Amino acid sequence: MQNNLQQSQNLILKQTLSLKQIQYLNLLAMNVTELDDYLNSVYEENPVVELTEGSAEDRESSIDFFTWLNSGRELSTQSSKDDESPSEITPKGQILDEKENLFSHLRSQFDFSLRDFDISLLDILLASLDKRGYLICDEEKIAKKGYDIELVYEAISYLQSLDPAGIGARNLSECLAIQLKRQGVTDNDVFKIVNEYLEDLSKGYFQKIAKALGCDVDKVRSIYERIKKLNPIPASGFGSEAPFSYIIPDVTILDDNGELFVRYNKDFESRVSINNSYIDLAKTDKEAEKYIKEKTNQALWVMKALDSRRDTIERIVSCIVATQEDFFKNAGSLKPLKLKDIARDLNIHESTVSRAVSDKFLECQRGVFPLKYFFSSEIAQSGDNSENSLSSESLKNRIAQIIGNEDTKKPYSDSQIIKMLESDGIMIARRTVAKYRSELGIPSSSIRKKK
Numbered sequence: 001m002q003n004n005l006q007q008s009q010n011l012i013l014k015q016t017l018s019l020k021q022i023q024y025l026n027l028l029a030m031n032v033t034e035l036d037d038y039l040n041s042v043y044e045e046n047p048v049v050e051l052t053e054g055s056a057e058d059r060e061s062s063i064d065f066f067t068w069l070n071s072g073r074e075l076s077t078q079s080s081k082d083d084e085s086p087s088e089i090t091p092k093g094q095i096l097d098e099k100e101n102l103f104s105h106l107r108s109q110f111d112f113s114l115r116d117f118d119i120s121l122l123d124i125l126l127a128s129l130d131k132r133g134y135l136i137c138d139e140e141k142i143a144k145k146g147y148d149i150e151l152v153y154e155a156i157s158y159l160q161s162l163d164p165a166g167i168g169a170r171n172l173s174e175c176l177a178i179q180l181k182r183q184g185v186t187d188n189d190v191f192k193i194v195n196e197y198l199e200d201l202s203k204g205y206f207q208k209i210a211k212a213l214g215c216d217v218d219k220v221r222s223i224y225e226r227i228k229k230l231n232p233i234p235a236s237g238f239g240s241e242a243p244f245s246y247i248i249p250d251v252t253i254l255d256d257n258g259e260l261f262v263r264y265n266k267d268f269e270s271r272v273s274i275n276n277s278y279i280d281l282a283k284t285d286k287e288a289e290k291y292i293k294e295k296t297n298q299a300l301w302v303m304k305a306l307d308s309r310r311d312t313i314e315r316i317v318s319c320i321v322a323t324q325e326d327f328f329k330n331a332g333s334l335k336p337l338k339l340k341d342i343a344r345d346l347n348i349h350e351s352t353v354s355r356a357v358s359d360k361f362l363e364c365q366r367g368v369f370p371l372k373y374f375f376s377s378e379i380a381q382s383g384d385n386s387e388n389s390l391s392s393e394s395l396k397n398r399i400a401q402i403i404g405n406e407d408t409k410k411p412y413s414d415s416q417i418i419k420m421l422e423s424d425g426i427m428i429a430r431r432t433v434a435k436y437r438s439e440l441g442i443p444s445s446s447i448r449k450k451k
Contacts, residue, residue: 024305028312029355032248032269039270042302048278048295049302052271102133102238109162121147121155125168133167133235134175135159139435149431153438166234170439173198177441179230188408189213190223195400195440199367201227249363250371251317253328260328262317264310272303309356312348316356319345320374327374328364333394337375395426396436403442411445 030038043051103126110119124145128137135156143149159168165182169175176194185191193201197209206220213220254261274296282292319342326332339357343350357371376392402420406412412420414433421428442448 020301024308025352025355027305028309028352029358031359032250034359036270039272039302042272042298046295046298048275048292049299050273050275052273102129102235105238106159106162106167118155121151122159125155125159129168129235131235132233133164133169133238135168135170140431153434156438164231164234166231169234169441171441172232174439174441175232175234176227176230179234180226185226187223189215189219190226191441192404193220193223194227195442196404198227248361249368250313250360251362253317253321253362253364255329255365258329260321260325262314262321264314266310269306272299272306274299312352312356313360315346316342316353317362317371320362320371324374328366331366333397334374334376336392339375392436395421395428396440398424398426399433399436400440400442403437403448406448408448411448413445 043049130136139152142152160178165179166175173195200209201224206217210217210220252263278292282289323337339353340350342353360371362369414430417433
């Protein structure tokens with residue numbers, strides 16, 4: 001009997017610990033806004049909790065989407081919202097009923113001649129759109145479901161032909177390029193700026209861009225004005241009364257005479273404390289003592305979980321900074337970095353790292369970035385060790401550079417690009433070149449060819 005009771009107690013204890021762990025992991029995955037909502041719900045439910053809101057001045061100084069766009073940065077795969085009305089930010093001809101479902105709007109444009117097989121593939125792609133209207137799927141994983149990889153790319157092209165313009169883009173550059181093509185733009189300089197010089201454009205380096213392209217500064221200014229009129233979030237106006245929001249950086253990277261420091265932005269968070277008057281009441285009111293103890297323990301757990309959340313995020317970002325030091329100090333390229341690398345270094349589970357970087361943002365001298373931006377796969381280089389291997393982002397830049405230097409009358413095919421990369425010791429499949437080129441918003445050689 002005693003053994004059964006002890007086993008029952010142990011089982012209950014394990015279930016309680018498991019529940020606490022789940023609650024903490026959920027807390028870790030929250031962004032600043034979600035965390036603030038959670039703390040407010042705790043405050044409303046727990047009379048022992050006192051809540052001091054983060055500095056209003058700090059919140060007002062947060063960086064909105066348009067500032068970030070003008071800094072040449074891309075959003076994470078998470079959606080964002082803002083105070084501006086859709087009529088102010090949605091391009092002419094694209095002001096739509098906010099309650100209209102994006103999925104239904106896109107599906108209504110499907111051609112009647114499409115086979116059921118094609119529609120099933122397109123539905124998979126529609127399900128892979130984030131709230132901005134960006135495509136966040138892995139093409140090769142979709143292909144493993146029974147679709148030819150070339151058909152997957154064709155389906156993506158079909159999706160990108162639908163309205164609103166820019167839907168189905170995989171990054172900001174591709175989103176803008178789709179809209180420009182829809183407007184009938186054929187000037188190669190415009191697309192080159194969108195693909196390679198957004199950051200320089202946002203900083204006003206018109207002379208630098210003009211020199212690189214071999215054109216005059218006035219043309220670069222004209223292109224800048226044109227790009228500013230494009231819509232960076234094609235799904236704005238669908239299913240939300242406020243399609244944008246302020247991006248609040250969770251951490252800031254400070255450079256003190258060449259030494260980098262990670263500062264967690266606590267001022268953006270509400271502060272949790274305990275109302276001592278209830279503690280005093282528990283000492284005098286025995287009936288209320290049990291209830292107050294329970295609520296106090298809950299409040300203490302929240303406070304401890306918040307401290308642990310901050311510590312985990314700071315440690316993960318410190319690892320990112322250590323790996324990507326050249327990026328922060330010298331505006332260099334990103335090195336290959338995976339979630340499991342951080343997990344191994346910090347001796348935590350990979351899923352913990354995934355939750356900690358989800359929907360979190362980092363501010364540094366180069367701008368504001370989602371934490372996920374700093375993770376990229378590794379491309380092997382023959383004869384080199386892992387320290388010299390390329391990140392997927394670096395490889396994309398190399399492909400863009402090769403295409404940027406081609407003769408527009410005889411553009412390079414993907415096979416020719418592969419041979420050029422192989423001469424640099426980079427081994428890569430043709431479908432990967434096609435994928436990266438597509439993600440960069442660069443069309444095939446037959447479309448790039450100028451007569």
